[in-house]
Amino acid sequence: MSSKFDAGKVAEIHQHLHSHLPSESALRVKALETLLVDRGLVNPQTIDAWVEAYTDQIGPKRGARVVARAWMDAEYKKRLLQDAPAAIDELGYLGKATAHLKVVENTDQVHNLVVCTLCSCYPFSILGVAPAWYKAAAYRSRAVRDPRGVLAEFGVTIDDDIEVRVWDSTAELRYLVLPQCPPGAEDLSEDALTELVSRNSMIGTDRNLVKS
């Protein structure tokens, strides 16, 4: 039993599935889980553990910790910009989809924005599960063509003299935006800084973080 990598056959299978699958998403996923358990391919308790991992342990708090450390420690920031996988692994955060991570830094002159126009590539082990809008057609279609318009919908206005750099994740490289440290926050502890880092600022749909 192995794939023949037969795209024509898969297109046919999708047509059959269109009319054959249960009508609701919940029932379709249940049917899949039932069959995979039956085939001895999946243990349901392992599914539980993965859900718990990405609900309670792995998420944007990890990315925020990386950002806060880079703000506090110039040497760490240097390592992060040069070799992000090694730098995040100092915190134990290397994992799913981050072996080829690149960190791109916002400055007074540059704003970075990350998208995956072809699917939904995302650096899971430091940001967790991608937000719904990141995976939706509106964001995927427009981020490369009208980034300033998209940012405005997130309440972010980019001055004309700032260059917007959009990173379309077409390969196994993944991107994390290093936002700027909010003014006046330089003396806070790493824990306090972590609280100031929004998930969206690490994707690029947030820019001007504030000291709360």
Add this chain to the structure above:
Amino acid sequence: MDGIHDLGGKQGYGPVEVDADETPFHHDWEAREWGLAQSARTPGITIDWWRHCRELIAPEDYLGRPYFDSWAQTDFATYIEAGWMTVEDIGRPDAVGVGAEDDPPPALTLQQVLQEDHSHACRFDAEIDAEPLFVVGQQVITASHGHAGHTRLPQYARGRRGTIQACNGAHVFPDLSARGIEIHQYCYSVMFTADELWAEASGSRDKVFLDLWESYLSDDNE
């Protein structure tokens, strides 16, 4: 493949539905599908084949169904194509499947899956004998045409002039990986000015970066 998935630059999808909620899953079935996808993948397939199978979903389903639902549909398709189940088995839990008599995989604990996440930091690069064809700063032009299979050169960046920003090493070439063939080819970060890509961006200072394989690119001066 010039499919529905190739969304970059397409118009008419409306404003982004900004949602401040950072809950990873909004329905239990989304969490189950996420967990399923992490727990098992069709034996012997590649990430690029899985992506291609998702691209092959009928356009109305690709756009019309929730995101994790499309993962489930893709999983069904890859397992069925590889012979692990049939369309007719769905909803018939009594159907005896191949592999059903094997011992089920062990139940992993939270600590074990956290370990596994760490060890799933898969690398896709390798040392190859060839030297990179392009150097940083070189002007390149992308291929004008795609092909019917899986590719990571989006339509909006075809036949466009860009500048090599970085060489990322030799990475698994997705167009062949989607057919089960693993070769490595240099992959470059290529910078395009917004006005090279979009008519309405004339005079813009903005830039778009894509990671593109060597065979998508030619020297712009040739």
